[in-house]
Amino acid sequence: MLPALPDLPVRAALPEITATLAGAGSAVLVAPPGTGKTTLVPLALAPELPGKVIVAEPRRLAARAAAARMAALLGEDLGRTVGYAVRGDARTSAATRIEVVTSGLLLRRFVADPELPGTAAVVLDECHERHLDADLLLALLLDARDGLRPDLRLLATSATVRTRRLAELLGGQDPAPVLDVPARTFPVTVRHLPPLRGERIEVCVARAVRTALDEGDGDVLTFLPGVAEIRRTTIALSGLDADVVPLHGRLPAAEQDRALRPGPRRRVVLATAVAESSLTVPGVRAVVDAGLARVPRTDHRRGLAGLVTVRVSAAVAEQRAGRAGREAPGRVLRCWPKGELLAPEPDPEIRTADLTRLALDLACWGTPDGAGLRWWDAPPEAPLQAGRAVLHALGALSGDGAAAGVTDRGRRMAELGLHPRLARALLDGAAEVGGRAAAEVVALLDDDTLAAGVEVESELRRLRSGSAPGAGRWRAEARRLQRLVDVRGDGDDPAFVTALAHPERLARRRSAGSRRYLMAGGTAVELPPGTALDGQEWLAVAVADRTPGADHGRVRLAAAADRELAVRAAPALVTEADEVAWVRGDQAGVVARHVRRLGAIVLDEHRIADPPPDALRAALLDGLRTEGLGLLRWSDGAGRLRDRLATLHRVLGPPWPDVSDEALLADPDRWFGAITSARGRADLSRVDAGAILRGLLGWREAAALDELAPERLTVPSGSRVALDYSGERPVLAVKVQEVFGWAGAPAVAGGRLPVLLHLLSPAGRPAAVTADLASFWTTGYPQVRAELRGRYPKHAWPEDPRTAPPTVSARGRGRPGR
Structure with a gap:
């Protein structure tokens, strides 16, 4: 029997929701944040179903908060009828009927056992956010319903009305029913308060917060892109006559709960995107929106993946603004210029993120290429192939394409719930340095917001001391990871473990005194000045991001390494080969050498005196294609001959040859024999281009040239x-x-x-x-x-030039010769 439920908009629709889901087996529920869809619907479903109701939330903070709210409505402690499970933390029991989990954790659980025994329904909350784990989970749940679990009920909830595609996915041939629960909202006034010239966004936000407090009552909910901006805004708000409360997913549970409870006086809640949906922050009458979000982006060309800061979409901005009108009339201050054009919707993560982890999940599911699954947006082929290539290098996959299969090692990596790179670092690092040392490094790499500096070893010392922000969270995660591998050891080599996670980011300094490094993957990165890593020849780079407008990346977290460590950590990247290539620059020419490399980094090299002819030919052609046929000797006569031949080819066509650079270089077999003795730039400069052009002519063309195109x-x-x-x-x-x-x-x-x-x-x-x-x-x-004729009176200017004799000069008219 249901307890007395709060009078929220979803409450009146609960009978229709339960009946629709029972009849159709799937449905879409559209209801804005704060309407009760996350908490009231599972409580209504549980008594009607023969098994457990699992609620999948996009974020750990939302999962814990939703479970706590439902348990409070039942008047029970967490872990009885309602429980939760997130990575590293769970409160459930045999009596649990409603379990709130993160999408990622449910995905791991589902891949390991697709039957989800004992589960009657899955509620996919906040589907509109389009997180990568949630999109994949939806595709796999639909696949399971088509085969293993046709009885599994699916309810997808969304805060937006753009649900047609979602209904089509859930329903198959017939779209699933869409239930729309309107919100009772209050009017909201929107103003724009953009940054002043040169003003940092945190300063602008702090200015807007003070304005919001002065202009009305209630608490202020502020949206910022990340933890660093929250810290800086907190400093900018020092001395404020209100409680400044942070809210983000990396906070300890007690601090998160504090932000979700009313306080003794007015509050300013500084939140990341976690407060956009799934959570209700009570007492809010004003919203200050920085207009920024931090989203995953992968630069496949540079081999850099990470979070970048972007302008929010119009849909997200509207959803954030709605938080101000949940309980009373509200006000919104937007920290960007009025009239700035915003994208209609945020990009789904599946289009922009690193897909290595998704590729492993697909392989474990038995569909390495994702074919046959019903996707909201299918994964792009190139990033998916890049992810599979990483898995092959890590030993997680064997075979390729549709025939690729997950290895036992790959399944073990998937079970760890980490990115495959970090799973590899934990497994192989534990074998080398012990479980504890490997786990501590991996816990730091998995949460780089813990790092206040650039150097891995100093950050580990700071966290081990217990005084650093987030040290408790890091210690708990390190212990959890250590239990997963349980390998004894007394080593401590952070650089080695870091290199195991990102072998392609092993980096060597370009030159003495430089802060610019070349990574094994071929990307250049720069070390910030004034760090403990200054002067290091080798680095194991953990985190590097893109520098806007620059041709290189920026090192954010790295460990000091050396050549021996690099070769030991990345033996698969070590190659030896003879290289004959055209080099560019002031000393352009052919360089022939035997090279030992670590990816793009040269370890050793020595010159080859007599390179193979085919390799030499390829290098010379590369030089000619790069710098043009101007490398040859073009006398005045050769240039005129080329123009004559080009004219005849244009007017008469074949057999007169096309003598443009493009045509000649596209078919070098016609003429390359003339330069077979060349070995470098100097030799090419002595090759007569005219002789090459004449060699293209047959005997008939050679005989007709002067007649058809006389000099x-x-x-x-x-x-x-x-x-x-x-x-x-x-x-x-x-x-x-x-x-x-x-x-x-x-x-x-x-x-x-x-x-x-x-x-x-x-x-x-x-x-x-x-x-x-x-x-x-x-x-x-x-x-x-x-x-x-007035200007040149000595010259002939006859009235009829057609009959007048020609002349070369003023005198001797008619006399030929020049």
């Missing part, structure tokens, strides 16, 4: 004038007097391409341009004559 033309004065083939049409630049008597302009390419005449004054300056000489004599020449 010079004989004009009426007897001069042989050079033709310029560099443009679209060949150009003949000649003095006007030398072409008297010419009835029409000449043509090349067998008469198909008229020559463009650039007619010059006696001083060699342009006087006219024409391709129609007959027309020019009639219409253009009289004007030229009028303009120039």
